Amino acid sequence: MPVDKREFDEILSFELHEPADILDPDKLYTIPELARLLQGLPADAELSEANESVFIDWAIPWMIFNQDNLVIADPQDDDVVGLYGLAES
Numbered sequence: 001m002p003v004d005k006r007e008f009d010e011i012l013s014f015e016l017h018e019p020a021d022i023l024d025p026d027k028l029y030t031i032p033e034l035a036r037l038l039q040g041l042p043a044d045a046e047l048s049e050a051n052e053s054v055f056i057d058w059a060i061p062w063m064i065f066n067q068d069n070l071v072i073a074d075p076q077d078d079d080v081v082g083l084y085g086l087a088e089s
Contacts, residue, residue, distance in 0.1 A: 016062060019069040019086050028073055028083035035059035 005011060022037045023029070033043040035055035041047075047055070063070060063084065073083045 016065070019066050020089075023086040025086045025088075028085040030080055030083060031056055031059055031063075034063065034084060038062060 017038060023034075029037070029043060032052055032055075035052065035058065036043050036045050036047070038059055039055055069087050071085050071087045073085070075081065075083050
């Protein structure tokens with residue numbers, strides 16, 4: 001249900017990171033790792049399943065929006081869907 005903005009003491013602006021600002025150009029990442037980086041966390045940070053799920057919900061639209069700046073590689077393990085990284089400029 002929608003919530004009235006007046007119920008909050010502070011409303012923050014919505015800002016998205018540029019891929020080059022958070023990704024190492026020499027590395028590839030899983031979606032959960034990208035999700036952590038978008039939150040300012042280390043790629044290997046321990047998260048609860050609930051937090052990881054929310055972070056991934058934010059990461060996927062960010063990836064679609066920035067698709068021209070990203071590349072994908074087939075993973076070497078069957079349990080990883082894909083690895084993503086920064087496209088060469």
